[in-house]
Amino acid sequence: YRVLKDDAHCYIMCNNVNLPHFFEVISNSEFKFIKLLAWDKHTKICGQWYMGQIEHIFMLRKGRGLPINHCGTSDLLSFHNKRDKNQDGTNIHDSQKPIGLMRVLVENSSQIGGTVLDPFMGSGTTAIACIQSNRHFIGFELDKQYYSVAVNRIQDAIGNKNEEKQLMFDFNA
Secondary structure: OOOOOOOEEEEEEEOHHHHHHHHHHHHOOOOEEEEEEEEEEEEEEOOOOOOEEEEEEEEEEEOOOOOOOOOOOOOEEEOOOOOOEOOOOOEOOOOOOOHHHHHHHHHHHOOOOOEEEEOOOOOOHHHHHHHHOOOEEEEOOOOHHHHHHHHHHHHHHHHHHOOOOOOOOOOOO
16 A cells, blocks of 8 residues: 555455455555456366356555546456466466456556556566556566566567567565
């Protein structure tokens, strides 16, 4: 909350088990709850009660309640949950998000040329969505392996745009 600009949005992703915890934390914070979105992953995860196919996305705001940029966007965001693989066939990140999903969130809650913060960068998907959407990004990642994956993916995304971009990468463990 401290570093987010006024009149801005914040998104937090979680599973159904963590919903009560996040509702409590949010209600005790200065953030204002806007809406609970759902990401339809198109894949089912086995469960004892029902097979999980969605992930929840809290949409919060700081300051005034500014509308999203594309007001016709559904609160059910449907993107396949396909994860990139390492050379040994393992996932590059177990909770990697689709670039298309992150583009919807980035494009709905920021302006071209604006800056997006991802304090849990993981494999760098939000940064790639920002590059594709002509936004700047700042990201943090504590895990050195995920950090390296993110740096490589971001460099590939910038190379694919055929634009000169200046990047600064730093890892201090």
